Amino acid sequence: MRSERPEPYALSEIGAAHSWVIRRYRGGVRRIAVIWIALVMLVSASAAGAAATSSGLRGKVTLSPARPVCIEGQPCSKPAPGVLIVFRRGGRTVARVTTRKDATYRVTLAPGKYTVAAPKYRRGSGVTPRVVRVVKGCHRRVDLEIDTGIQ
DSSP states (O other), X not given: OOOOOOOSSOHHHHOGGGXXXXXXXXXXXXXXXXXXXXXXXXXXXXXXXXXXXXXXEEEEEEEEOOSSSOOTTSOSOEEOTTOEEEXXXXXXXXXXXXXXXXXXXXXXXXXXXXXXXXXXXXXXXXXXXXXXXXXXXXXXXXXXXXXXXXX
């Protein structure tokens, strides 16, 4: 009569798709199979995570002009905290981001060209640059300037 041994690995730790390995193999072979499956899952999860967050944009957003009359020696622009920035590609909104308290933004986007808009600021010439390019493998710095329409 065989003595019942407790199962050293829970199915939830390994995943239901690979549970047949636990039932089929015993002892040392089982441990090797479990380690191999865990390593494969870990490598594939890290590769998927790295690909999903590998490109995008970051930068600072300013409003310009910030007042009706610019005075020599004083800045005519100011940081733009809490401003919604919209990124579109092919006419569809792909991402929306609101600038932080320090007027910076960071957005993850797939490589390619995007148009940029600030819906709250419809007067003036809009956001400069209007079209931005995302490069694969990095969060490129692109500072944005919003024309407030003040003349």
